[in-house]
Amino acid sequence: MNSEADEGMSRRSFLRTGLGAAAAGAAVTGTAAAQEEGEGGGGTEVAVGPGGNNVFDPETAYVQPGGTVTWVWESGGHNVVPESQPDGSDWSGHEPIEDSGFEYEHTFETEGTYEYVCTPHASLGMEGVVEVTTDPPEETGYQSILPDSAKTLGVAAMGSLVSVLGMAYFFMKYGGDYGDNEQ
Incomplete structure (x- = not known):
């Protein structure tokens, strides 16, 4: 008998989570870019x-x-x-x-x-x-006029985005443990 706790994460769940994290990273990076541009001409x-x-x-x-x-x-x-x-x-x-x-x-x-x-x-x-x-x-x-902290935040957000997308690719390509989990 399989309980919910014994089930692994499905590809769809992982992809949804990864895309959510990527969207959050893009939002943070976009905010930093908007601060750099400012109103009008920077x-x-x-x-x-x-x-x-x-x-x-x-x-x-x-x-x-x-x-x-x-x-x-x-x-x-x-x-x-x-x-x-x-x-x-x-x-x-x-x-x-x-x-x-x-x-x-x-x-x-x-x-x-x-x-x-x-x-x-x-x-x-x-x-x-x-x-x-x-x-x-x-x-x-x-x-x-973009402070160094905003630049650092943008770089960190892009690094996180690339990391999440790389992991998503790996799990989508090579899959996971999807065999029968009978005990």
Whole structure:
């Protein structure tokens, strides 16, 4: 007499489970990809005063129209004030002086060059540029704001997906113990 506990997993059950796990892995990977793309044209991050230096890093940031630039203060006493921008744009920057840990972001819709400064340190050369373009220089490209943890999660999810599909292939090709299990 066979009880339910004695029965092995059927190919269909295994395949259903494997496909469920693969779908979950694809969903996680898709979420990480969606975070990378962001709304519109992606985004980039600019460090404000990294290492206590009076610079923006990178000095020139590239985003697509609809892309977001996030400025992250890494030292205190800085701001982001536009000096020039394309006609029809509405960027007002962030004039208040902020300290380390503060973040400010803006989504750029209008293509063109946006030049900005940190007003307390403009005389020291603390200047930056945002280039909103559909065609960034090849050697520069668009910077990614996707954190390393999201990249790691995407790689792990893809590894799990490949592993589950490999096991499904193995069990479908070579089968399992489907003989009579009489005891």
